[in-house]
Amino acid sequence: MRAPATALPLRAEHLGFAAGGVPILQDVCLVIEAGPPLLVIGPNGAGKSVLLRLLHGLLRPTAGRVVWAAEPGQPRLPRDAMVFQRPVLLRRSVLANAAYPLRLAGLPRTECLGRARAALERVGLADLADRPARRLSGGEQQRLALARAAALGPEVLFLDEPTASLDPAATRAVEAIVADIAARGTKVVMTTHDLSQARRLAGEVAFLHRGRLRVQAPAAAFFANPAAPEATAFLRGELVW
Amino acid sequence: MQDLSAAFAAAMGLVTAGDPALADIVALSLQVSLTAVALAALVGLPLGALLAVARFPGRGAVLVALNALMGLPPVVAGLLIYLLLSRSGPLGMLGLLFTPAAMVIAQAVLIAPILAALSRQVLEGLWEEYAEQLRSFGVGAWRAVPTLLWDGRFALLTVLLAGFGRASAEVGAVMIVGGNIEGYTRVMTTAIALETSKGDLPLALALGLVLMAIVLTVNAAAQLVREAASRWAG
Numbered sequence: 001m002r003a004p005a006t007a008l009p010l011r012a013e014h015l016g017f018a019a020g021g022v023p024i025l026q027d028v029c030l031v032i033e034a035g036p037p038l039l040v041i042g043p044n045g046a047g048k049s050v051l052l053r054l055l056h057g058l059l060r061p062t063a064g065r066v067v068w069a070a071e072p073g074q075p076r077l078p079r080d081a082m083v084f085q086r087p088v089l090l091r092r093s094v095l096a097n098a099a100y101p102l103r104l105a106g107l108p109r110t111e112c113l114g115r116a117r118a119a120l121e122r123v124g125l126a127d128l129a130d131r132p133a134r135r136l137s138g139g140e141q142q143r144l145a146l147a148r149a150a151a152l153g154p155e156v157l158f159l160d161e162p163t164a165s166l167d168p169a170a171t172r173a174v175e176a177i178v179a180d181i182a183a184r185g186t187k188v189v190m191t192t193h194d195l196s197q198a199r200r201l202a203g204e205v206a207f208l209h210r211g212r213l214r215v216q217a218p219a220a221a222f223f224a225n226p227a228a229p230e231a232t233a234f235l236r237g238e239l240v241w
Numbered sequence: 242m243q244d245l246s247a248a249f250a251a252a253m254g255l256v257t258a259g260d261p262a263l264a265d266i267v268a269l270s271l272q273v274s275l276t277a278v279a280l281a282a283l284v285g286l287p288l289g290a291l292l293a294v295a296r297f298p299g300r301g302a303v304l305v306a307l308n309a310l311m312g313l314p315p316v317v318a319g320l321l322i323y324l325l326l327s328r329s330g331p332l333g334m335l336g337l338l339f340t341p342a343a344m345v346i347a348q349a350v351l352i353a354p355i356l357a358a359l360s361r362q363v364l365e366g367l368w369e370e371y372a373e374q375l376r377s378f379g380v381g382a383w384r385a386v387p388t389l390l391w392d393g394r395f396a397l398l399t400v401l402l403a404g405f406g407r408a409s410a411e412v413g414a415v416m417i418v419g420g421n422i423e424g425y426t427r428v429m430t431t432a433i434a435l436e437t438s439k440g441d442l443p444l445a446l447a448l449g450l451v452l453m454a455i456v457l458t459v460n461a462a463a464q465l466v467r468e469a470a471s472r473w474a475g
Contacts, residue, residue, distance in 0.1 A: 056377065058373065058376060058377060078378070078379055081377065081378075082377045084373065084374065084377075088370060088371060088373070088374035090371070090388070090392050091392040091393075091473070092391075092392065100378075101378045104378055104379065104380060104384070132473050134473075135473075
């Protein structure tokens, strides 16, 4: 489906961000390569969401830079997409929501609707296609936000605590969708404060603490031996911020 | 008191009989005000949406000016359009003064700032909610305008109704640029003013009743739209 040229790896080079003189991220060097999901974990206020927004381009770094290996293979579609903790749905039908970013990219209408329908099918919302999106339940709304982003076929999908405001059943559904998106070849970069969720989904872990990247390691190695005292404390539940 | 009740009865007679002079006046009023709202909407709604999303130096001053223009007195708007359209004015060669077209222009000028200011308020809240997600999709200020106009459609309908209410109730501007010519530029409000001063209370009252009915219908419609919108959007 995708042209062979890939935008990965994505590199953060000495990335820093400060808001009003207060440093939030400092000197983060990170390499994101194709493969299983990268879970960004760390205590509250560690800078996880800011890191995602910098990588996605919603925020401008105040130091360092974000470098993609290449321009996207399909020039019209974005190479990366993001889903937020609270899904922002348009005041339109479920199908129109899923098709909206495809329409923005200038794809023909029938192709937009076809891809949007297929994406809804994969998250189990095909039956609700004609319903107003904002009447869906919280879990359904997040599944729609995931379908909308996945319909773009991005190389990288950033997920900022996508299950933080969901109940356990909806969380499981979202995790299954995230795993499915990753299995289809999209690199998932996801923040979470839920360690058991990180264990379930992660192929790789980046541990942030007080605005600095302390560890980037394969998930199995990280959970076996976190390699940094703060990470060990965090895994034991002793590090709250 | 007896005069009043007699006038009232006569007015009801005119309304129920569908008096042709009355019907013509009502029809022209609706035509002028609806056309004015449509013209003003073409300019005012996109302008309001753009002001809701755009951040530029001097934006605050523009918003203050726009809000001030909402209170533009109709007679002043009428006077300005009169000066523009009068024979010696810059647009005098068009020969529009004392025509329904001039009345449409005057009312459009009067309500375009109202539509822009109200839609700016309505859409700014929507933009706050959407901004981050739309920027994530790569949507800039210009491209956000049609999205906001569509997604704010229910709220904007009530904005349009407010504009229509203002246009149809206004007397000063259409009086000045229309001239209140019988059978040509006489609308409900100017007719009421004239007939009252002439002492023809039944016609004035009949027109007043129709005008009230229209305003009431408009507000009922606005209410229904708001309810439909809350059912849809949740």
